[in-house]
Amino acid sequence: MRSLVVALSLVCASALSAAPQQNDVWQSGQDSAAPGSASPTVSLVPAKTVPAIWRGSTGLWAVSPVNAPLLAQWGTAGDIPLPADYDGDGLTDFAVWRPSTGIWYILPRAFPGTPIGKLWGTAGDVPVRGDFDGDGKTDFVVWRPSDGNWYLNLSSRPDVPVIRLWGIQGDVPVPADYDGDGKTDIAVWRPSNGTWYILPSTNPDVPIVREWGIASDIPVPGDYDGDNKTDMAVWRPSTGTWFVIPSATPSFPIIQQWGGATDDIPVQDDFDGDGRTDFAVFRPSLGYWFIIPSSTPTAPSIILWGTQGDTPLHRAQGK
Numbered sequence: 001m002r003s004l005v006v007a008l009s010l011v012c013a014s015a016l017s018a019a020p021q022q023n024d025v026w027q028s029g030q031d032s033a034a035p036g037s038a039s040p041t042v043s044l045v046p047a048k049t050v051p052a053i054w055r056g057s058t059g060l061w062a063v064s065p066v067n068a069p070l071l072a073q074w075g076t077a078g079d080i081p082l083p084a085d086y087d088g089d090g091l092t093d094f095a096v097w098r099p100s101t102g103i104w105y106i107l108p109r110a111f112p113g114t115p116i117g118k119l120w121g122t123a124g125d126v127p128v129r130g131d132f133d134g135d136g137k138t139d140f141v142v143w144r145p146s147d148g149n150w151y152l153n154l155s156s157r158p159d160v161p162v163i164r165l166w167g168i169q170g171d172v173p174v175p176a177d178y179d180g181d182g183k184t185d186i187a188v189w190r191p192s193n194g195t196w197y198i199l200p201s202t203n204p205d206v207p208i209v210r211e212w213g214i215a216s217d218i219p220v221p222g223d224y225d226g227d228n229k230t231d232m233a234v235w236r237p238s239t240g241t242w243f244v245i246p247s248a249t250p251s252f253p254i255i256q257q258w259g260g261a262t263d264d265i266p267v268q269d270d271f272d273g274d275g276r277t278d279f280a281v282f283r284p285s286l287g288y289w290f291i292i293p294s295s296t297p298t299a300p301s302i303i304l305w306g307t308q309g310d311t312p313l314h315r316a317q318g319k
């Protein structure tokens with residue numbers, strides 16, 4: 001935590017001066033964007049990943065950078081934001097899943113005038129993101145804790161639903177591409193025994209079972225070593241410590257302290273675009289994102305973006 005505080009004091013002034021007041025940015029965006037539509041004038045195709053939040057109270061999406069924010073209104077209180085590339089054009093689409101009805105609402109980035117609605121799942125399900133058939137389009141998938149089944153509507157075969165039993169009540173779905181074949185793998189992490197259960201898409205008959213983490217941890221899978229395979233990883237809120245099993249060198253875990261304030265939310269992602277997941281937390285009480293760019297780990301990035309109640313959109317699920 002000390003490193004965060006020191007870093008913050010160093011860059012706080014510049015970060016604040018560079019950033020317009022949060023509310024000004026978002027307010028102006030709300031004014032210019034018609035409710036229910038994307039802002040038509042702003043286009044953002046980042047080479048790097050940037051902080052992004054969803055404000056459930058108003059349905060507001062706000063994607064950094066500050067100088068050219070991407071803003072949209074999509075979804076409403078109670079929805080679950082699931083931004084991903086559903087149409088396979090390389091752009092992340094605005095998307096929410098509504099638990100009360102089981103309907104996915106997609107606002108394609110390239111075609112904001114033609115939103116997509118898709119009924120898939122029911123109340124109590126956990127929606128997940130991933131490209132399970134590897135065709136470049138995110139699939140509609142939910143995991144049902146009550147029966148442990150995964151219900152997959154694959155974009156390559158939408159008329160042939162796939163049901164796969166994997167996991168039990170209390171598990172946390174952690175789908176990602178652990179074997180690096182370009183297809184998301186079905187996977188859960190079980191807090192009660194700290195064990196990962198992965199069905200690798202290349203060899204689903206031979207599950208990967210590995211104990212890593214303790215009950216109070218938060219699973220934070222990502223490709224921290226940049227070999228295109230997702231690594232098992234957990235973040236320990238009590239100490240702010242990240243524990244990673246790098247897939248390329250699993251005998252040498254990566255242990256990194258980063259974050260740990262009581263309200264920190266891990267938001268690991270590849271922010272600097274070098275192919276490796278970066279350690280990162282969002283601190284709602286301050287509105288700051290604290291990022292260790294893997295390409296320049298001695299120079300943390302601290303970005304003001306968001307506030308209390310916002311949902312950061314980088315809790316890695318799938319890819």
Ligand SMILES: [Ca+2]
Nearest residue numbers: 131135137155
């Ligand atoms: Ca797909």
Ligand SMILES: [Ca+2]
Nearest residue numbers: 177181183201
């Ligand atoms: Ca895979």
Ligand SMILES: [Ca+2]
Nearest residue numbers: 223227229247
């Ligand atoms: Ca990896």
Ligand SMILES: [Ca+2]
Nearest residue numbers: 270274276294
């Ligand atoms: Ca990176």
